[in-house]
Amino acid sequence: MKASRIARLTLALALCSPTARAQHLLLPMDDAQVNHLKAYGVTFGALKEGVRSEWLLNYRGGAFLIPDMPSVRRAAALAGVTVELADANAVAAMRREISEGNMDAVPLEKAPRIAVYTPPDAPPWDDAVTLALAYAGIEYAKIWDDDVLGAGLAQYDWVHLHHEDFTGQQNKLFLGFRDAPWFVQARERDLATARRHGFADIPTLKKQVADRLRAFVERGGFLFAMCGATETLELAVAGRAVDIAGPYSDGSPMDPDADAKLDWSKTFAVQGAHLEQAGGVNAMSDIDGHQVNVPSRRQPLGTFTLFGFSAKFDPVATMLVQDHRTVLADYYGVTTSFNRKSLKPGVTVLAHEEGAPWVKYMHGSYGQGSWTYLGGHDPEDPQHNIGAPPTDLALHPNSPGYRLILNNVLFPAAKKKPLKT
């Protein structure tokens, strides 16, 4: 048993006993872990301190191996993260086991510089990623349109997008919320930004922002998007030269031939999708499989399954699916899933719903960088609605869905190995 090779001493004992010294601390990520989400924060904190760590892919749920240092022990104890002490023999046994199976040890070198694209006044609970980062104790900066259109993106390794509508139609919420104070405020804020940068309307502004984000990835950045940002980023990039927005957004109707004029050559993941041309239908396109906001098309939630990858040959995909569960309950978002028929051939599907025509989670390379899309809004709030209460992650410290988000935060820290295929 691999577990028996490791000194299964509790951290409390370790802290009390000056003789309980180990060379490494193992943060197990299987069911032995009390707080999976904060384990990512502890690892990130170690990287921030310059402590090189290792991500043991497919080993005990994707465990982390960190040199035994007082600061790491303290951080783990404060966060309530389970830590096992591993001496040289235990580590050697671990490495032997890893070398013999579909596992690998990936060095983590440097904490990535993280930016979240979010309005300056957005509360953290409006976005699953900021929720996860705040709970895990991972530092991030907030960026918005001015930063993206300026030189702001260059300072970051990793950018996250959540439910921004890059077609500039504010998720078509005009239909139901045009008089809501928050909607009016967001519209005025975006219009002011557009005018400040010399754009006539919000769709033009957002398409420019989308193109900057695309270029960020092309130059080597990591982009992680969830919910509606995924679908609308694709549409905005493909519709750069076409009017794809309804009249309530830019004063002119959508180009009647917009569908035919979309240019999919520069998009990350999607090709050949069709725009939703009816202004009264709250959907952007047929990219999303679930269409939650169109009652006649809405598909019920099921479960999705994470794929297994070869840790040694496909470490990036393997990192992104490290989890202590392989079948997860699905959850809605403005964009919940991605229709398989619209995906480009090079896309790596990370999770799908068995037998359904859509996928949930996918990844790909683009230029020098890479992107990852995860459908849905909040893994622990399947029916999330506007105005719904924030998720309290202290009640979900072992959330397998939130782990997918945090895998993405940490994977840019991995040292790039030469590809074996």
Added chain:
Amino acid sequence: MRPLLSTALLLGVVALPAFARAQEPASTAALVSRALEAEGAGKNRDAIAQWRSAIAAGAVVPGVLGLERVFSLLAQEDSILVVIDTLIPRFPREMQLRSVKLRSLVTLARSADADAAFDQWRADAPKDVAPYREYARVLLFNSRPAKADTVLRLAAESLGNTRPLVLEIAQMRSALGLWKESAEAWREAMANEPYYELATVFSLTPTPAASRDAVRAELAAPGASVGAVQALAFLEVAWGSPRSGWRVLSTRPATDTTIAIWRQFADEVERAHAWPTARDALVAIHTARPDASTALRGASAALAADDAPTALRLARAAAPALDSAKRLTEVLPIELEALARLGAAREAERVLAAAAPAIGPDGVRLQARTIAWAWIRAGDIPRARAALKDAPLAAEDAVAGWLALFEGDLAAARLALRNTEAPGQDAVSALALLNRTKATKSAAIGTAFLSLARADSVQATRRFEAAAMELPDAAALLLSIAARIETARHNDDRALPLWQRVAAEHATAPEAPEAYLEWARGLKRRGDVAGARLRLEHLIITYPGSALVHQARRELDALRTGAVE
């Protein structure tokens, strides 16, 4: 059988045969009667035949409902569909037939057929709200709120108005977790039909804490009906904040309707043991419509809420309206107990002396403990002992235990206080102390607890602090009791140094984690976030096995993210 279906079927049994008897020839009524008898006797096969005959004779609706019941008992729900499909073309306007069909198809999980039946009904009655209402109800009953949502949206599109469906919309929204929107729909429903308040409470009770303010805003919006306000008050009780519920109701003018609602509310909060709120409601009722029964209930609630002055006032207000026997059995005990808690020992003795001729020596002896408590509250232990002269207590009586404790006889107190009836905070502290120290005598401890009993918290704090010097084996606990008293008085200037002493001088005592937690909270209240963080971190690292570690982590997270705890 599930409740909604049971209700529907029950209505079928009771109401529809009566309708049939009034409208149909006598032979049809007889057939229905025979079918009911067979069904009642459990002769299901006979009942099927009888119900079929009843249908053939014209009792279509009672017959179909009867068949539905019997087939359901026989787990042959699909058999009813054959009957229904022959009847609908003959009676296309009969809503019950369509309802039974939808109900059966959804129960059988034949979703596509149910949708088709629904579409057909809509096509046959394009302006009628019934298809939407019935299908939505069936879907909600079968835990399919998302599908019900789709049906109700269709209703909005097709009919242009969902007002007749407001009940179903309210239920659907709460089933989907759309609490604010559900409250809005319930408020709308109760504008004309206020008797839906219980349904509203049932539907909205599961609202999570973070969404409750939105529900409150909807139900208490200007112009909300009496039903909406009543529902909100009862929701507050269900959500554990009865005082907020009373705030909602108490501002209404004291009309007969309002007082009837106040009475229901008082019953509810009494059941919930929310005594301060029960007291307030009963006082308000008694003020508006004075009566002895309400006054006595209010006095009991006030005593339970530890509000002796109100208890005394209400008990005395009730007395004139009662006969002498009730005054002695119901008013006198409350009056004496209230006086005892107020420390009004002389007055208690006078009241008891006045009642003595009526209650006799035995009755007087029954009140001896109360009089003794009154003297304890007054700080006069010899007189307390004297009060018990003719009613000696058992060695293990709690009052004897308290007297022993106040006199510093810890050994006797240890024995007797095991039987204390209502362990409040004082009793918990006393028992913890007696369990901790090995000492058998301590005058300092006696005077400290006596100060607490007299509700003299300033003296009590000083004396517990002094007692800590005398009993080193319980010093941490005694200092913690003093610190808790000062914390409860919101006196951080006194509390924080005491918690610091516990933390610094008694780091291995069981109270040390509590001391760090309270110290951190005090520092946070003073704006010293860094200091608070240090103490919380120390608690987590140093006392990893403490039950307070989880709370400390939460408070540490809140400090880090600026969240409100």
